[in-house]
Amino acid sequence: MTATQERPTAPAPERRSGELNLREFVRWAWRQLTSMRIALILLLMLALAAVPGSLVPQERVDSLRAGQWKDAHETLTPIYEKLGLFNVYGSPWFAAIYILLVVSLIGCILPRSFVYLRGLRAQPPAAPRNLTRLPAHASYSTLEEPDVVLERARALLKSKRYRLRRDAEAGTVSAERGYLRELGNLIFHLAVLVVLVGFAAGTLFGFKGGVILVQGQPFSNNLTQYDDFVPGNLFDPDGMDPFSFTVDKFDVEWLPSGMARGFSADVDYTEEPGGPDQQYDLRVNHPLAIGGTELFLIGHGYAPVVTVRDGEGNIARSGPVPFLPSRPDLFSFGVIKAADAQPQQIGLEGVFFPTFANVNGDLVNLGGKAANPLLSLNVYTGDLGLDSGAGQSVYVLDKANLTPLPGKAGQPLRIDLVPGQTVQLPNGLGSVTFDKVVSWQRIQISSTPGKDVALLGVVLALLGLMGSLFIRSRRVWIRVRRDGQGTLVEIAALDRSGGADTDAVLSKLLNRLQEGRP
Known part of the structure; x- marks a missing residue:
């Protein structure tokens, strides 16, 4: 092949019927996303996605309760963590639904707003050729002049706040009302967007x-x-x-x-x-x-005030220690750490009974009121692990380097104290005093910042919903023409919102016109 010869070009592949190119596919996807059907589906998905946030304790709302739930459900916890159920509102899948819904609402509202503005400036549509084909229609004959009847019809419809279009040559009056119904729909969808923006502002x-x-x-x-x-x-x-x-x-x-x-x-x-x-x-x-x-x-809950003295008689730990409720009756679990005790550090782990009773040798709790409190503790000695540099929860006792004190029959030592009682620890390790009980509050x-915006959105949504439910969109046409020696008056009404009694509207208009008063 010489330099002057052209290379043969490959024929362009033929497009199969129904196949979309990239631009057409993007346009189709955008139309689907911004359709009202998809917006409603996304709104429903958002509501369903929020359900786990009310059933599973959220770390952003109450980390303490979330931690207790994890300890009680060791099998489900890894699965829930991978799904992000402990932080539903901050999870990627919730954010994806949220963003898609916002985009969908914007894509729905903007085009409909322009259409609505054009409709406000437009005149009502001209009267159909044959009014008798409409579901609600009526007619009557009169000896009045057509212009007189048309003027009366125009004044009557104007008093009812209809927008008018008069065609004198055709002998018709076209009227329409209920434009605020579509405004109510737009306000409702805009309000949903405002609520979403308000919640997003508060989260960010x-x-x-x-x-x-x-x-x-x-x-x-x-x-x-x-x-x-x-x-x-x-x-x-x-x-x-x-x-x-x-x-x-x-x-x-x-x-x-x-x-x-x-x-x-x-x-x-x-x-x-x-x-x-x-x-x-x-x-x-x-x-x-x-x-x-x-x-x-x-x-x-309750915070027992406990004083721990070491073997040298020095106070190693003193003050209230919050115990965390594990049941509705405020039966609580807690940990006390005496890191300054000498010669060995002392750790106490146990439960608190607000109102205890001894039933056949077993301690039970009878209620949440601190009427008969009891503090039951296991005692450990050794290294509490507070100097390791790793963060340690005040509600967890690291037992890796601790040894439980032995009690009777080879069982770990357990001490039971009531307010004001002191128990001496064995081997000269010190003493534990249960001074009193005070309460703690979880605040x-x-x-x-976006709560006022969200509240405004809720109010707008209610107003828009009321407008879309109670405002009826209706059209009325009146045609007047000569019929022999008299005038034939034809009236037709059409309800665009559905469910309205157009026959009643038609009957009132017909009676007012026949009575000769606007």
Whole structure:
């Protein structure tokens, strides 16, 4: 082949019938995504995806409860962690549904808004040629002039707030009302988008944290004071409200069964350093709002005040220790660590009975009220592992380098104490004193900047839904023409929303026209 000869070009592949190229496929996918059917499906998927968030304890909401759930369900925990069920609202699959729904709503709202604006400026459609073909129609004859009847019809429909189109040459009047129905639909879909944006803003810029406070223990709103803290991706810690508070008093209303019916906390707080002291009765579902932050009372329990002395008589550990409830009757589990004890560190692990009873030699709990408290502990000595550099939960006792003290019959030593009682440990290791019982409160502290936006969206959604349900879109046509010595008047009505009684509307119009009054 010479340089001047052209290479033969391969024929372009033929497109099979129904095959889409890339541009056509993208256009088809966009139309599917922005259709109302897909938007409703995505909204339903979002609602279903949120169900696990209400059934499975969420780490962002209550990490303590989530940790207890994991300890009680060791088989399901790895599966749930892979699926992200402990952080549903922060999982990739929930975010994917969320984003697709937002895009779908935007794609639905914008085109419909332009169509609606064009419809507002447009005149009602002209009258059909044959009004008798419409489902609701009527006619009558009169001796009045056609222009007189048309003018009366126009005045009557205008008084009913119809938009009019008069065609004098054809002898017709076209009227339409109910344009706000479509506006209600648009407002409803826009409101859903506003709610989604509000929740997204709260998740990105807000935070949620929790702290367990013993009654009388002060708290200042900074990151070091929280037991758990989950910020949003765009959260700025410099913007935290500088408040502080203390739970001065805690009251519980008990049922005869021993369960708590309700509880409240008297909170003494200041909104800024050096500010005036204020009081608030903090109750369940009655949060305290300070600036842009809210405080919720979500739980309570008991903190035995225990003093541990070592073999030299020195106080190695003293103060309240929160025990975590494992049952609704506040039967609780806890750990006490005396790292300063000499010559060996002492660890105590056991349970707390608010109201204990001895039933056939077994200790049982009779209720949540601390009417007859008992602290039952196992004793360990050795290295608590606090110097290893690895973080250790205050609610977990690392027994790798600990030895349980032996008791009777070769069983681990267990000591049972009531308030005010002191038990001497064997081998001169020291003593344990159960001084008293105080309560602790679980306070959730959160900031959700988008909650007002979400509330606005909910209000708009209700208004839009009411408009779309109660506003009827209706068209009416009236044609007047000469018929022999008189005038024939034809009327037809069409309900575009469905379910309306167009016969009643037609009958009222017919009576008013025949009576000769607008």
